[in-house]
Amino acid sequence: MKYRNSLSNRKLNIVFKWEWLLAILIIGISIVNGRLSPHFWSYTGIMDSLAVFLEKGFMVLSMTLVLIIGDIDISVASIVALSSVLMAMSYKLGLPMAVAILVALATGAGCGYLNGLLISLVPGLSAIIVTLAGSSIYRGIAYILLGDQAIGGFPSWYSYLAWGYVGKTNIPFVMVVFVGCAIIYGLLLHRTAWGRKVYAMGINPVAARFSGVPIAQMKQIIFTLNGLMAGIAAIFLTSKLGSSRPNIATGYELEVIAIAVLGGVSPSGGKGGIVGVCLALILMRLLRYGMGLVNVPGQVMMVIIGIVLVGVVMLPNIFSSRGGKRRTKEIQ
Amino acid sequence: MMDEPAKTKREVTFSRLLGFRELGIIIFIVLISVLIGIRNPRFLTWSNFHDILIDTAALSVLSVGMMLVLVTGGIDLSMESVLALTGMVAGMMVKQNPQLSPLFMLILGLLLGGLLGSITGLIVAKGRVVPIIATLSMMYIYRGITFIISGGKWINAYEMPDSFKGIATERFLGLSKLIYIVLVVYVVFYYFVNYTHTGRKIYAVGSNVEAARVIGINTEFITWLVYAISGALSGLAGVMWVARYASAQNDTASGFVMTIVAACVLGGVSITGGVGTVSGVLLGSITVGIINNALPMIRVSPFWKMALQGLIILVAAIVNIAIARNMEKSQLKRRTI
Secondary structure, eight states: OHHHHHHHHHIIIIIIIIHHHHHHHHHHHHHHHHHHOTTSSSHHHHHHHHHTTHHHHHHHHHHHHHHHTTOOOOOHHHHHHHHHHHHHHHHHTTOOHHHHHHHHHHHHHHHHHHHHHHHHHSTTOOHHHHHHHHHHHHHHHHHHHHTTOOEEOOOGGGGHHHHOBSTTSOOBHHHHHHHHHHHHHHHHHHSSHHHHHHHHHHHOHHHHHHTTOOHHHHHHHHHHHHHHHHHHHHHHHHHHHSEEOTTTTTTHHHHHHHHHHHTTOOTTSSOOOHHHHHHHHHHHHHHHHHHHHTTOOHHHHHHHHHHHHHHHHHHHHHHHHHHHHHHHHHHO | OTHHHHHHHHHHHHHHHHHHHHHHHHHHHHHHHHHHHHHOGGGGSHHHHHHHHHHHHHHHHHHHHHHHHHHTTOOOTTHHHHHHHHHHHHHHHHHHOTTSOHHHHHHHHHHHHHHHHHHHHHHHHTSOOOHHHHHHHHHHHHHHHHHHHHTTOOBOGGGSOHHHHHHHHOEETTEEHHHHHHHHHHHHHHHHHHHSHHHHHHHHHHHOHHHHHHTTOOHHHHHHHHHHHHHHHHHHHHHHHHHHHTOBOTTTTTTTHHHHHHHHHHTTOOTTSSOOOHHHHHHHHHHHHHHHHHHHHTTOOTTHHHHHHHHHHHHHHHHHHHHHHHHHHHHHHHOOO
16 A cells, blocks of 8 residues: 555646656746856857866766665765776876776776775665765875876867867867767666666665665666766865866755655655656756856855755655555555 | 563563673774774873774764664755855855854854754655655855855864863863863763664654654654754754864865765664664764774875765675674564464
């Protein structure tokens, strides 16, 4: 009874309501932004403002999987920093830039693999504590390697990654890569048996294990993917900034988790989808764009993002708590 | 009646193993102190030891709050920001009213921190937001509010009255007043956790929420309470911190939550809840304090601190799990069937 209820509710809420709500909010904020700035409603304006935000999008895609299985990864921002620093250092040591980019990818995937290994290998060691320690270790290593210095002076073609356009069109290169990744993740999560297993793990890990889902192996893959996406984010972020420092990407973990949760992903697992998350990414960017137009400082933006995150998780709980109490009374 | 002897036996092994754990930390402290003392003899002087105690004062107050939250199975990442916000408010108040008494400021820190903590507690207990999400958000929210109220400016040493800075600099019987604050906090919480109903209920909630609810414990209230307490202690630590370093900044204690978690995990607090002692946490805090103090003394760059703390958290958490599993095994072996 309870299960059927929650299933039909989920279908109703997620497929018919949540994505539409996000779409309506996006249109609403776009209208406000259009009022605030006459330059908002232009193709290049929208494309460019989205493109500078997309490095977070890469992390959101894989964070969605992590949250759906009911875990959390707060080390992603530190993995970005370490990948970026290692990439910059290997370039400074004389490696070609293309190889340095591979170093960033390998670092990201390696850190993610390490997280996954510890979480799946030591039973009782939760993702919270591993990634909390990881967030200190990875950024700490970046600090040990680089101290308070910065490395810049990358080859000129490298800045094309974040700032360039595809061919002669005016489609940003990052956009193409991101849409490609989003489609891959969407297909993986919604159109494969593997994706169904991800949801199964989030809804009921014990039942999933007894129906033959290889929990440890799945966690290993998902956390490695999350690290890899942080590595990709590091490449584009460093390209955007033009230099690498150990303190880049501070606070990204909050925003990435906030975007995923805003997109309908439940932090307790089992709920959410890629479409909602992509809409939430656009929504968050437009929100930031609008706040930038009215000169809201970065620190205040973090306050607003925090309130949005808590609010989105809390409000449905408060509204459904009455129903929950009634249901337990009926059972009694 | 059949259960009686088995139960007492189990309790004996339990307390013996806990004692063993604390003895382990003490041996570890002595060992690293001697090793560092060999590298740098100045480490083993009374004045340096006193310095370590003063530097650890805020940390040890914070770890008690974090311990209570961890015991319920949650985590409070917002402590460092509550500390910064309360410290900033205290700094701004003594800047404008230098006649305010230090005791009043400490109590104000407790109250303001308690207020901030109870907001977090309400979100976790009533709003049923996962602790990590709720406190991660509050960490950035309170940090942002610190920035907003200060307008991005610092409160410097010369803007603070001597009486306020005296919280850290003045001595009583040869010991800094900060150490007495820590002593009071530990005595109060030792009593609270071990000898009051509410204190024991925290462990009940952490060991098994469902069972606690069934036997009539108001789990929502207990959950709210631990966040309120951790907030209050963060507020107290905020005033201590600002008095000690004689400056209130926007990024005060940024990233300090790692140190707090490290001290707790090192002191034997289980991340999954239900396990943790006040005495263990004190030893854990002192160990972290010694390591932080010793790093510059043996000429390790301060950039190592961050990675080292993460490593400590990880290793200590794994050791805790191994100890808990061994304990379970020995209990199963001793069980009379």
